[in-house]
Amino acid sequence: MAKSDSERRTDAVIDVRELVKRFPTAAGDVLAVNGVTMQVRAGEVYGLLGANGAGKTTTLRMMLGLLKPTSGTARIAGFDVAKFPEDVKRNMALVSASAGLYQWLTPRELMHYFADLYDVPAAAAAARVEQLAELFELRKFMDRQCAGMSTGQQQRVNLARSLMHDPPVVLMDEPTRGLDIVGSKRIFDFTSHLKDIGKAVIFCTHRLDEAQRLCNRFGLMFRGRLQLEGTLDELRSVMGRESLTDMFLDLMAREQQIDRDSSSLLAPETSAGKL
Amino acid sequence: MTHHRCWLLKHLPESCRRVKEESVESQKSPIPSAPISAPVSGFSNTLRKISRLARKELRESLRDRRTLATLIVMPLIVYPLLGSVVQKFAVSRIDLNAPAAAVVVDQTLSPGLQSLFADPEAEQNAGGTVVKTSTDDATKSGDSEDPAKNQKSDSSQARLEDLTKQLLEGKLPDGQNSIDGVETAIRLEKYIQPPGTDLEAIVRNGIADIAILETLPQQDSATGLVTQGEIRIIARQGDAFSTKAAAEAVRRISAFRDEYVRAVLDQTRFGRQVMPAISRVSLQSSGPKESPLSAFVPLMLVLMTMTGAVYPAIDLTAGERERGTLEMLIAAPVSRRNLLTGKFIAVFTVAVLTAIINLTAMILTLYGTGFDRVILGEGASIGMFLQVLSLLVVFASFFSAVLLSITSFARSFREAQAWLIPLMLVSLAPGILSLMPGVRLTIGLALLPLVNIVLLGKELFQGIAAPHLFVITLAATLTYTVLALRLAANVFGSDSVLFANNSGGGSLSKRPVELTNEVSRAMGIGYLVVLLPAFIVLAGMRGRLVDPLNLSGQLVLSGLMTLLLFTIFPVLLTTWNRVRATSAYAIRSFSPLALFGAVLLGATLWTLSYEALLLGKGTAAWTRLLSNPKLQELAQRLTQETPLLLRLLTLAVIPAICEELFFRGFLMSALIGRSERWKSALFTSTFLFAAFHVVVDQSLTLERFPATFMLGFVLGWIRLSTGSIFPGIVMHAVSNGLLLSLTELQPLLARLGLDLAVKNETHLPAWFLAISTGLSLIGAMLIHRSSRQAKMA
Known part of the structure; x- marks a missing residue:
C-alpha cells in the first residue's frame, strides 16, 4: 500500500485539516464539528478539551474513519482516512471508558x-x-x-x-470516566508511558485539571470549534489565566456574550451522543 | 507504515517498571521489529476473517446459558410435554378398533354393491339382530345339484342375498377361511352422496373413511367390445383405520362379485368353466387425512427454530451496542459487511443447531407416543428427516437474516425485544393460517415466506410434497434471505444507527421535519419487501372474505386491494416521510399533445399485447404447465355475471390510476434516486410491474409476462419523457378498458372479420395489425414531440 499524495507530509503522525461534520436532525442540521485543524507529533500528548457535546468524540470518530466527514481531511501515519480506512485503523488504538x-x-x-x-x-x-x-x-x-x-x-x-x-497513534476518549482514584492514576501513568515511548496520543477529557498535568499541548473545543490551541504557557499568555479551568470559563463567557450581541438564538447542541 | 516498534519493555513508566523487573526473562521474548499489524488482503483473507468473527460470536453465544436454555433444555421439555398432553386428548382418534367406518358412495353405485354396506340409520338393530337365514344350507346343496333353469335363477338370487347378509355381518362367505366372529370385522356404514360429488376429497378431509367409485363396463356400439369396468376403493393414505376399512370393503366386493359372476354363469351354457372378471376391483389411496397435528408439528419446529435464533441475534447486535463493545469492533480494520456476515453465520448456526435438536426431540416424541402413524404419511425415514431438516436450514438462514436486519436498528436489548414482538406476531399469523385443514401448498403460497415452509413441512411429513414446490419454496426463501441480509448490512453499517443517541427513535421511526423531493431507495425497497407478501396474503383472503362465486363482490375487493396496496399505503409512507407528492408521484402538467398520443397508444397497443400474449403461450410450451386453465373460464364468467361498468371501474380505472401512481410514480422515483439512473429505473420498474401481473390468485400465468412487460415499458417511457404520471394513467385506462369491453364489441369486430379469443390462438389479420401499429407509432411520436417541446420551453 503506497502512500499516494504525500506531498503535504509533515512530521505529524496525526494531521487533521478543516474537518467538518454536519448531522441532519429533526431540528435541522447541526454542525457537530466545525473546521477542526490539528497536528500531533510522535511522543506528544495532545489534550482535546471541551464540555460534553463540544464535538470531541465526533472528531475522534472521523479520525478513525467511523464517521465520514462532511468535508476536510484526516491523515494518520500518512494514510488518508477517506482513501485507506483500514490502514488508518491498523495504525490506531481507541481507548474508551464506555468500552x-x-x-x-x-x-x-x-x-x-x-x-x-x-x-x-x-x-x-x-x-x-x-x-x-x-x-x-x-x-x-x-x-x-x-x-x-x-x-x-x-x-x-x-x-x-x-x-x-x-499502533503509533492512541486515541483516548474520556478514559477516566467512571474510574476511581487508582483507576485514573493507572490511566495517567499509562498515558505518560505512551508519551515516553514515542506514541502520538490524543487525550480527550472534560476534566481539565487532569489534562493540565499530562498533556504537552492543548486544544480547547467549544461548540464544534477549536477555539484555542497551544502549550500551557502559550495559552496562559493569550488568556492571561493560570489554570485551564479559568481559561475555559472565560472562553464560554465570551462566546455567550457574542451570542447575546448578535441576539441570535443559541445554536443547537450537537446531537452526537455516545455509542 | 514506518516507525513504530514494540516499545513495551523498553520504556516503562514508574508504576510499571516494578513488574518489568520481576520478570526479566520476558525481556528476551522475541520483539518484532516490523509493525505487527500487517495489512493482508485477498479473498481468502476475507473468508478467514469472517470465519474468525463467526467463531468468536459462536463461542460467545454458546457459552451463554440463555442460548443453551433455548437450544437444549426447551426442546427436551416442550416436546415430551406436548406429546403427552396431545396423547391424552387425541388418543381416541387413532383407535384402530373403532366400531364403524364411514363409506361414502355415489347414488349411482350399483344397488348390489350398495347393499353390501350397512345403513347408518339402521345402526341400532343391525349389529346383533340380523337374523340368520337358514338358506345357508340350501344354497350349499344348491351348488352341487343341477336344477332347472328357473330354479337356478331363484337359488342364485337367494345365494347372492344370503351372501350379502353374511357380508353385512362381517362374516366371510362360504368356502373361504373365516375370521371368527363378528367382533373383528369392521362395520361399514354407507353415506350416499349425489352424483358427481368429489368423494376422494371427502375421504381426504377425514369426513369419511373410505369411498367407493364405480365405472360400469360399457359396450362400444361400433365394435361391440365390452370395456372393463372398475370399482375403485379409496382409502386415506397413512391412516390405519381407513386402510383396514378399505381392505374389508375390497373383500366384500370381491366376494360379492365372484358370487354374482357365478350366478350369472350358472344361467349360461358355459357353466362355470370360464369366469371372466367383469369389473376389476382396485384399491386406491387418497391424500392422507389432515390431522391438525400434521400442520402443527412443522409450525412448532419453525417457531422453535425462531426462538433459537432470537437471543443470539439480539445479543450480537443490540446487546453488543449496549455493552459498549461495538465501537471497539468497528474501530478494527474489518469491514462492517464482514462483521455482519460473521454475526449472521453465528446466529444461523445456533438456529440450525436448534432446528436439529428440536427435530430429533420431536421425532423421538412422536415415536414414543405413537403419533408418527397419524402425522407421518409413510412413517419416518432418513430421507424425510433430511428433507425437513434442509427446509429448516433454509428457514433458519431466512429468519436469522430478518432478525439481524431488525435488531441492528435497536440500541439496547430491551428495545430489540420490543421490535421483535411485532415480528413474532406477524409470523404467527401466516403460520396459523397454514394450520387450516385443506390448505395445500400452491405456487403462490410457495412464494409466501413462512407459510411456504410450514405447508411444505406438513406435506413432507405426509409424504405428499410436490418436488417443484419444494424447489420453489427453497429458492424463494433463499431469495428473501439475500434481501434481508442486504437490508441488515445497510442498517448495520449506517452511521445514523451506529451513533444514534438515546434521545429519539432510530432513523426508521424518525419523521423528517422538512419537505423533500426524494423518495429514498431504502423507502422503495422497504415497501417492496412488505408489498409482495401483503399482495399474496390479501389475494388469498379475498376468497374468504366474500364468497368466491360472488364475482361482483370479488371485483370490488380486488379494486379495494389495488387501491390499498398501490396507492393508500405508499401515499401514507411518503406523507409520513414528508416527500412532496408532486415529485414522488410525478404529478405534473403535460401538453395536450401527449394526452392525445397516450389515447392513441392505449387504443392501439392492445393489439400488440394480444399478439404478445399468443407469443407467450405459443413459444413457451412449458408455461402451459404452470398456467391456470381456470383463468379463461373465470374471464368468461366475469363477462357473463358482472356489469360492464363495475368491470371497467375495478379492472381498468382503479388499476390504471393506482398502478401508475405506484409503479411509474413511487417506485420509479425511488429507483431513479439522486444518481438519476433512468435506464435501470425503467427496466426494474417494468420488470416488477410485469412480475406482479404474473402472480394471479395463487397461480403463475407466465404467458402474461411479455405482454405486460411491453405495456409497462411503454408506460414507463411515457412517464420519463413527459415527466408526468397523467398521460400514462390515460393510456393504461384506455388499454385496459378496451380489452374489457372487447366482448361487448365482439359483434362489431366479427363484422370486421376479427376473431379475438386467446384460447383459439388465432392471430389478428395483418392489415389490422399494420394499421394499429402505425397508429401506435404516431402516438409515440406525439409523446416524443411533446416532451421535446416541454424541454425547449
Whole structure:
C-alpha cells in the first residue's frame, strides 16, 4: 500500500485539516464539528478539551474513519482516512471508558481475537499477549471469563486489548470516566508511558485539571470549534489565566456574550451522543 | 507504515517498571521489529476473517446459558410435554378398533354393491339382530345339484342375498377361511352422496373413511367390445383405520362379485368353466387425512427454530451496542459487511443447531407416543428427516437474516425485544393460517415466506410434497434471505444507527421535519419487501372474505386491494416521510399533445399485447404447465355475471390510476434516486410491474409476462419523457378498458372479420395489425414531440 499524495507530509503522525461534520436532525442540521485543524507529533500528548457535546468524540470518530466527514481531511501515519480506512485503523488504538468486554470470553481469548482482527501474526500475537499480561498484571485471571471481574480488572483488560496491535497513534476518549482514584492514576501513568515511548496520543477529557498535568499541548473545543490551541504557557499568555479551568470559563463567557450581541438564538447542541 | 516498534519493555513508566523487573526473562521474548499489524488482503483473507468473527460470536453465544436454555433444555421439555398432553386428548382418534367406518358412495353405485354396506340409520338393530337365514344350507346343496333353469335363477338370487347378509355381518362367505366372529370385522356404514360429488376429497378431509367409485363396463356400439369396468376403493393414505376399512370393503366386493359372476354363469351354457372378471376391483389411496397435528408439528419446529435464533441475534447486535463493545469492533480494520456476515453465520448456526435438536426431540416424541402413524404419511425415514431438516436450514438462514436486519436498528436489548414482538406476531399469523385443514401448498403460497415452509413441512411429513414446490419454496426463501441480509448490512453499517443517541427513535421511526423531493431507495425497497407478501396474503383472503362465486363482490375487493396496496399505503409512507407528492408521484402538467398520443397508444397497443400474449403461450410450451386453465373460464364468467361498468371501474380505472401512481410514480422515483439512473429505473420498474401481473390468485400465468412487460415499458417511457404520471394513467385506462369491453364489441369486430379469443390462438389479420401499429407509432411520436417541446420551453 503506497502512500499516494504525500506531498503535504509533515512530521505529524496525526494531521487533521478543516474537518467538518454536519448531522441532519429533526431540528435541522447541526454542525457537530466545525473546521477542526490539528497536528500531533510522535511522543506528544495532545489534550482535546471541551464540555460534553463540544464535538470531541465526533472528531475522534472521523479520525478513525467511523464517521465520514462532511468535508476536510484526516491523515494518520500518512494514510488518508477517506482513501485507506483500514490502514488508518491498523495504525490506531481507541481507548474508551464506555468500552465493554465480551463477558463470556477470557482476556486471553479476547486479546487473541482482536489480534486476529488486526491481522497480527499468530506468533507475534502470542508474544504480545504475554507482554501485555505482564504489563497490566493480568496473569492471575487471563483464563477466567470477563463476567466476574472487578471494574479495575476490566479496565486493564480493555487497555491491553486495545493495544494488541501496537499502533503509533492512541486515541483516548474520556478514559477516566467512571474510574476511581487508582483507576485514573493507572490511566495517567499509562498515558505518560505512551508519551515516553514515542506514541502520538490524543487525550480527550472534560476534566481539565487532569489534562493540565499530562498533556504537552492543548486544544480547547467549544461548540464544534477549536477555539484555542497551544502549550500551557502559550495559552496562559493569550488568556492571561493560570489554570485551564479559568481559561475555559472565560472562553464560554465570551462566546455567550457574542451570542447575546448578535441576539441570535443559541445554536443547537450537537446531537452526537455516545455509542 | 514506518516507525513504530514494540516499545513495551523498553520504556516503562514508574508504576510499571516494578513488574518489568520481576520478570526479566520476558525481556528476551522475541520483539518484532516490523509493525505487527500487517495489512493482508485477498479473498481468502476475507473468508478467514469472517470465519474468525463467526467463531468468536459462536463461542460467545454458546457459552451463554440463555442460548443453551433455548437450544437444549426447551426442546427436551416442550416436546415430551406436548406429546403427552396431545396423547391424552387425541388418543381416541387413532383407535384402530373403532366400531364403524364411514363409506361414502355415489347414488349411482350399483344397488348390489350398495347393499353390501350397512345403513347408518339402521345402526341400532343391525349389529346383533340380523337374523340368520337358514338358506345357508340350501344354497350349499344348491351348488352341487343341477336344477332347472328357473330354479337356478331363484337359488342364485337367494345365494347372492344370503351372501350379502353374511357380508353385512362381517362374516366371510362360504368356502373361504373365516375370521371368527363378528367382533373383528369392521362395520361399514354407507353415506350416499349425489352424483358427481368429489368423494376422494371427502375421504381426504377425514369426513369419511373410505369411498367407493364405480365405472360400469360399457359396450362400444361400433365394435361391440365390452370395456372393463372398475370399482375403485379409496382409502386415506397413512391412516390405519381407513386402510383396514378399505381392505374389508375390497373383500366384500370381491366376494360379492365372484358370487354374482357365478350366478350369472350358472344361467349360461358355459357353466362355470370360464369366469371372466367383469369389473376389476382396485384399491386406491387418497391424500392422507389432515390431522391438525400434521400442520402443527412443522409450525412448532419453525417457531422453535425462531426462538433459537432470537437471543443470539439480539445479543450480537443490540446487546453488543449496549455493552459498549461495538465501537471497539468497528474501530478494527474489518469491514462492517464482514462483521455482519460473521454475526449472521453465528446466529444461523445456533438456529440450525436448534432446528436439529428440536427435530430429533420431536421425532423421538412422536415415536414414543405413537403419533408418527397419524402425522407421518409413510412413517419416518432418513430421507424425510433430511428433507425437513434442509427446509429448516433454509428457514433458519431466512429468519436469522430478518432478525439481524431488525435488531441492528435497536440500541439496547430491551428495545430489540420490543421490535421483535411485532415480528413474532406477524409470523404467527401466516403460520396459523397454514394450520387450516385443506390448505395445500400452491405456487403462490410457495412464494409466501413462512407459510411456504410450514405447508411444505406438513406435506413432507405426509409424504405428499410436490418436488417443484419444494424447489420453489427453497429458492424463494433463499431469495428473501439475500434481501434481508442486504437490508441488515445497510442498517448495520449506517452511521445514523451506529451513533444514534438515546434521545429519539432510530432513523426508521424518525419523521423528517422538512419537505423533500426524494423518495429514498431504502423507502422503495422497504415497501417492496412488505408489498409482495401483503399482495399474496390479501389475494388469498379475498376468497374468504366474500364468497368466491360472488364475482361482483370479488371485483370490488380486488379494486379495494389495488387501491390499498398501490396507492393508500405508499401515499401514507411518503406523507409520513414528508416527500412532496408532486415529485414522488410525478404529478405534473403535460401538453395536450401527449394526452392525445397516450389515447392513441392505449387504443392501439392492445393489439400488440394480444399478439404478445399468443407469443407467450405459443413459444413457451412449458408455461402451459404452470398456467391456470381456470383463468379463461373465470374471464368468461366475469363477462357473463358482472356489469360492464363495475368491470371497467375495478379492472381498468382503479388499476390504471393506482398502478401508475405506484409503479411509474413511487417506485420509479425511488429507483431513479439522486444518481438519476433512468435506464435501470425503467427496466426494474417494468420488470416488477410485469412480475406482479404474473402472480394471479395463487397461480403463475407466465404467458402474461411479455405482454405486460411491453405495456409497462411503454408506460414507463411515457412517464420519463413527459415527466408526468397523467398521460400514462390515460393510456393504461384506455388499454385496459378496451380489452374489457372487447366482448361487448365482439359483434362489431366479427363484422370486421376479427376473431379475438386467446384460447383459439388465432392471430389478428395483418392489415389490422399494420394499421394499429402505425397508429401506435404516431402516438409515440406525439409523446416524443411533446416532451421535446416541454424541454425547449
